[in-house]
Amino acid sequence: MPVTVEIPTEKWSGSVREVTLGATAEQGGTRTRTVTVGGETTLPFLHFEGQMPNPPAVCIEIQDHKPLDWSPLLLEAWGDVVEDPAAWAKEAEAKGADLIMLRLIGSDNEGNETTPEQAAETVKKVLGATGLPLIVRGPGQAEKDNELLVAVADAARGERIALGLCEEKNYATIVAAAQAHNQLVISSTPMDVNLSKQLIILIKDLGLPLDRILMDPTTGALGYGIEYGYSVMERLRLAAFQGDDMTQQPMICFVGEECWRQKESKVGEGVPEEWGDWQKRAITWETITATSLIHSGADIVTLRHPESVKNVKATIQKLMSQ
Amino acid sequence: MALSGLEIYKLLPKTNCKDCGFPTCLAFAMKLSQKQAELSACPHVSDEAKEALAAAAAPPIRLITVGTGDQKIEVGNETVLFRHDKTFFHEPGLMVRVKDDQPLAEVEELVAKVDGFSVERVGMELRLNGIAVENASGDADTFAACVEAVRAKTQLPLILIAKDPAAMKAALAKTDGSKPLLYAADKDNWQAMAELAKEHEAPLAVYEPEGLTALANLVEQVKEAGVEDIVLDPGARTPGESLSTLTQLRRLALKKNFRLLGYPYITFPGEGAESEAEEVILAAQHIAKYGGFIVLDHFDPATAYPLLTLRLNIYTDPQKPIQVEPGLRDINGPSAESPLLVTTNFSLTYFSVSGEVEGSGIPSWLLICDSEGLSVLTAWAAGKFDAEKIAKTVKEFNVAEKLSHQKIVIPGFVSGISGELEEELPGWEIRVGPREAVDIPAYLKNVWT
Ligand code: B12
């Protein structure tokens, strides 16, 4: 043949760090399996030029109390288990989750504030109900997060759970708790490469090893800023491959939370007819937000609807096969 | 890819005769590379040099037009691998496939639905771009009849899918010069297909699944037969293959300036999927990762709307958020007693809020601050939607003159600024509204008095 095409490949010098969540009995925990993410040596699923040793993990989000502001579609999909975080975690495992993310909302449905003891108790129950590795997030107010997450880190000693969120204004206490009890942290910054790096440096400077830090670059839902998250993630990933040490953490994206806040998912009535069937639209919204972010480098996506979990897992499996 | 001044210099006669008006050939070459001179100014340049320069000036991925008139679609001419490097320019065409072995009435109904589908988002009308008609029956007359029926229902661009040049010819007779994309030339039929493409001045897809070398060689033959407007189908179908192959093609065009593969790509996500849900996920991959024409086997508003939204997002210029004009808007015919709300000029923010206010039916005023296209919290964090800015905007648009009251509703997310805003706007009452726009109608009905 007159012309021959040579496939252009990139030779990167850097790679993404591997981070393992959870610990089995041998490793001092009680998990039935651990989940390792990261380790990529090239952009997602480009098997012709590099390795992707670990598939992106799919995490199901549950709450310590029945969510009051979730879409009715989600409540219907989960049924009664939303009343009990342990039952919910078990069900999430059955629905195919690789990881569970427990969100502590800060108070019960009567408005009574959650105490550190109660938070610790909930986490223990959830750990008892599922063998999957766990992520625990606080309510998102600095003082309350610190108070609850310190107790949680202690209660889950040896389990290598991930604690979040560490933000620029509030990370020292959470990092110290993770360090004291051999847990992981999630470092979270608003869609900016430099802010991401800076917070990783600050956390590392406190002495936490880098293989215990996950990076949340901040995610926007489809139609609500996904393009910003998508591009910041691609930039972070390229920086990691170019050898920029402080961008080499695996990335986690809180997809479910962002998508189910939006009108397209939350509301079924009084919306334009051209939006189509509510349930199908909402699940598509969450599904393709997740798969798009996986294509830009997400190592963990947290989801809310079981059907999206099924879709995203099937796609990851296909993308991993060579 | 543009040539550097030195590369151009190598192609010039190097006699420094000054006929071009520049002191040396090198000086002229430098001006050419900066696009400050025209090659025609040099009377001595050889034909080979002219050709080489023209080829180098052509975009690395050719712009391909399908269809004619208002609804035609242009795809290609992309210059980057990652949108953050500049932007993606030409949105991929999203088309829906029908087959000529389906009952004609079914085909017509679907085509009418696709043609009529339009959904509004951030002030823009999002639409699908065309219909692909496939000769599944294998019969030329059936195909022609189907294409004719489709044409009668829509002026959207068409893709004609047929293996048999006779069927393609029959169908082309029914498309009245509307430049459909012909799919596809393969290693067996390319000569006849190339003839048809030339005759009808229609772009031609080239299908070759045996690797990129085979594809490039087939493209070369098609080009030599005189076809310039080409679309590639490397035959990759599964999620993994299509991601790898389209990435390789885009890199070859942009980084290697590989001309034979410098064309947009056509994809068929339904062929790499086992369910409708998988097809949508794969179509989403093709939107982000380099698809040019994406042919869907299902049409459903519940999945078309998310895909169109994704396309809008991915193809938004990262340097320019979509914005609206700052100012005072009247919604539902307000009077001096009507409520006043304030928001930012990021179009997503503005349309979320104005949509809800309009939907509530309550006459209202909506004041839009110039936040340089940032959302409420982003603008607040960047100092572009603080108390000072809001107060300035209230004055700038003479809001007080329109009202008999002095009350202003601010977004719930920036409740923290109400104290400062009271200081900036003496005599005004600052009301904190709900956080999410969805809750505005209830707020206006129940809380505003
Ligand atoms: C996309 C995004 C960006 C994009 C900008 C997009 C844009 N054009 O605005 C980029 C990447 C550029 C960006 C930058 C920054 N960002 Co930013 N960004 C986001 C993100 C992910 C989404 C914002 C968005 O588009 N929301 C959708 C729009 C429609 O929401 P909205 O404007 O708030 O409108 C809603 C409501 O407010 C309400 N509403 C609107 N108007 C009104 C009016 C009334 C009267 C009422 C009642 C209601 C109402 O209705 C709308 C729909 O419900 C958020 C996090 C998140 N997930 O929300 C962070 C976020 C807003 N960013 C944040 C920050 C800190 C920044 C930066 C300062 C960080 C930095 N890199 O330096 C910069 C600042 C910008 C700059 N210096 O130029 C923080 C703000 C923190 C805080 N609480 O103050 C956030 C919350 C992330 C976080 N959790 O830390 N960001």
Ligand code: SF4
């Ligand atoms: S006219 Fe042509 S040959 Fe003469 S100096 Fe200019 S570029 Fe050189």
